[in-house]
Amino acid sequence: MKAEKRKKAEEEEKQTQEGDQAREQARERQAVWESLPKGEVYYAPTDPDEFFNGIKYDISPRQFGLRVRKHDMFCELGGPRHRYSSFFFIEVVADAGEQNADGNGQKIKIEDGRVEVVGPEINEIEGQSLPFGFWVRYSGKELTEDYLDLLTRWTYFALEEGEGWMLLNTRDTIWLRLHKKYAAKHDFKHLGQAMLNLCKIQFPLVEKAEVKILVATEELGGAKLTREIVERVCKPYWERVDESARKFSDEDADTFYGCTICQTFAPSHVCVVAPDRPPYCGIITWIGAKVMCDLDPYGYIFEMPLGECVDRWGGEYTGVNEKIYEKSNRTYKRVVMYSAVTYPQTNCGCFEAAIFYIPAVDGLGLVDRRYSGETPLGMTFSRLAGLISGGQQNHGYCGISFRSPSSRKFVRADGGWRRVVWMPKEYKQSLTEFIPAELQEKIATEEDCVEPSELKAFLKRVGHPVVTLWKKKGGEGGEDGEELEPEPLQVPTPNSDWDAEAERAAREKGRRLQSWLQS
Ligand code: SF4
Structure with a gap:
């Protein structure tokens, strides 16, 4: 009492x-x-x-x-x-x-x-x-x-x-x-x-x-x-x-919302708006989408009842998948909301920032529109945005809003912040309060390195958790002192499905990183 x-x-x-x-x-x-x-x-x-x-x-x-x-x-x-x-x-x-x-x-x-x-x-x-x-x-x-x-x-x-x-x-x-x-x-x-x-x-x-x-x-x-x-x-x-x-979380909701406004220039694109997942444009929140849908139930914003939960950690629901299929002109069957790697949301073109998979280190990079330099992929944000926009599902690439990394579920299916290895300095500074303290010095910026070989050396030097995913070339039985090497994921081409074993391996890496702190 x-x-x-x-x-x-x-x-x-x-x-x-x-x-x-x-x-x-x-x-x-x-x-x-x-x-x-x-x-x-x-x-x-x-x-x-x-x-x-x-x-x-x-x-x-x-x-x-x-x-x-x-x-x-x-x-x-x-x-x-x-x-x-x-x-x-x-x-x-x-x-x-x-x-x-x-x-x-x-x-x-x-x-x-x-x-x-x-x-x-x-x-x-x-x-x-x-x-x-x-x-x-x-x-x-x-x-x-x-x-x-x-x-x-x-x-x-x-x-x-x-x-x-x-x-x-x-x-x-x-x-x-x-x-x-x-x-x-x-x-x-x-x-x-x-x-x-x-x-x-x-x-x-x-x-x-x-x-x-x-x-x-x-x-x-x-x-x-x-x-x-x-x-x-x-x-x-x-x-x-x-x-x-941010007071609301997915667990408080029995329905998410979808938005197709950007289909005018990105056919088949559908945004999922959930309390823990703000959409790309950064304009609409889950509570805002709810208000808009209540006022105009036949508009661009619609309800996405959750249905059965397929994977709570990754954020995959049967109801959301069904709605995505219907609203994407029967193009996409699955979306894992908290993954940039396996079945990420489709990319329209108005995203303010992007996540990208870096095979050379088996990690994720972040880049925002304000950064005009090159990323470890050897391209600028504009070039990357041009390649991945248009409403396609690009495994390993995902547009986000500036605010997305502040979500408590940010790419958690891929390992969350522990998978992030590189981002522009200015963007990193603006997100400082959301980056776990133990990773602040382990995520490289353009001032540390941009070249993948230098990034690899940086991650080893600082003991970034992503290095725990790397292996000796000869496997567990490799020579003592043999260098650890990343084992890149077998990412499928845009709009195609993952091989079941490769998907399982990708998700397993995410899970291993999530337990990194406890180890
Ligand atoms: S980016 Fe914004 S406007 Fe475009 S579809 Fe998504 S929620 Fe709608």
Whole structure:
């Protein structure tokens, strides 16, 4: 009884602390919002009959997935040229004029339909590449942060399904390009209008919406200004909402969700969205998918009842496999959610990072979009992404979102973090809190080595657990002092099945690594 009381008191204390933290963050966000340089203000129509008046570009699924090459671009916003210092930030705020459902925030006055463009307009930045920030605020009496994924999805459609726009990544790694051919149809004020009103028309809980579009020229502060906003405003908010999504685990769910939005450019691709498995695009969480499915049961997002559990450790379920088969146009029969090697999820093309198998050391590498150098496979992220995207099941290669490695079940069928041998330094730093302490110094970065032969020597030197999978050439009876050598997996070609014995051997290696700590 006493223990129960103590637990309840601890939970209440935690909720109070979380509420205080949310309110403090809301105050900080408002202070930054008010301190931004002033721009030109435009009021988008708030009458639904006029929501899209004045917008000249087409917004429809057939525009989805456009890629704009350098010589075709009219302008570029964010992306690698600015070391990914831009942001696309969407928040739910409590409106001062209403009794808002989200009691966490400071009450703020929202001017419905207000679009403020801080910096030059599109027609003034031809041929330029600039850092930028889109800061969108939504409010409504019943609107809470539980709807954030849905709000994000609809806001992004103004660009993802917008004629002439290329959109890659999300949040603070966002990268946009506008195609020359369509530039005359575009300006920022109508882009703002499209973002706000697409969301409002799809989602009636949004009662008020406003946006600031910051085009960060040098005079306005450039990447220094956008980076400061990311640090002070976006990251604390994202960390808080991500933490709240991590409260759920697969064991709490009797259904997962599937998404086929990316089939518009990757036929047969299906994402599985589970509490412990965020999808590639990094936009949708399991709780967000649930909300979207409840609101629109016949949309892109659908339920995946689990059925029988085939393999809890790897994350394979009969119900999920059946749904994958049905929704992939009867192309793929199996998905092991927590493996990058055996039957990984298909790869669309909007993944923010990727896992790849390195036969030369029998380990896994990670690489994200921000890293432009070569990987131990002898190719860059862009080349790798080009090879594995398009909706195929590539055993040994799997797209992920930046957040995927924070999952407690991250590639655990392959050995989890103990199988990871290489990743770019910057990406490794951003994931430090999720990498087990005993592996921090054992995972190589580009500063240690890139060449497979050097990586092999590095792993031996630091005693990486993957070395325990290596064998002497002569087997157990090999000569004393004989060098240990990796025994690469017999990975099948894309879209084909594993030989049963080879699959068993691959899974056995994962299991051995999982017990490495106890040994
Ligand atoms: S990556 Fe997956 S979850 Fe995200 S939009 Fe594409 S299909 Fe949907």
